[in-house]
Amino acid sequence: MYAKRYGVSPKVALKVAKCESEFRTTVYGDGGKAYGVYQFHKPTFELFAKAYGDEAMDYKNPEHAIKLAILAISHGEGDHWTCYRWIKAGTI
Numbered sequence: 001m002y003a004k005r006y007g008v009s010p011k012v013a014l015k016v017a018k019c020e021s022e023f024r025t026t027v028y029g030d031g032g033k034a035y036g037v038y039q040f041h042k043p044t045f046e047l048f049a050k051a052y053g054d055e056a057m058d059y060k061n062p063e064h065a066i067k068l069a070i071l072a073i074s075h076g077e078g079d080h081w082t083c084y085r086w087i088k089a090g091t092i
Contacts (some may be wrong), residue, residue: 002067006074012087013070019083019092025062029060037062046081048072 003010020039021027030037041058045068047058052071057064069081080083086092089092 002070006070007068012084013073015087015092016069016073016081017066018080018083019086021058025065026060035059036065038052038065038081040065043048048077051075056073 002008003013011019017023017037021029021037023037025037026035027039028035028036030041033041035042040059044057045057045059045065048068048071049055049064050073052068054068057068059065071077072080073084078088083092
């Protein structure tokens with residue numbers, strides 16, 4: 001839904017989420033620094049939420065994380081995710 005709305009390939013959006021978290025919405029990674037389906041670090045989540053005009057977004061809300069990740073990717077911020085870089089490089 002968000003991928004189409006913001007002009008991001010649904011295939012890429014799904015691949016990033018699968019790679020980052022296996023679609024698990026409450027998983028921690030990166031030594032406890034990253035959280036959720038798109039493995040946001042909290043400061044990055046807050047930075048993107050502010051940049052895209054929705055500081056009321058909740059870091060632990062999976063719907064907010066998905067929307068914010070897709071927005072970030074649509075604005076050229078995909079390289080924030082290691083998995084996105086791997087997809088672009090064709091390694092996964």
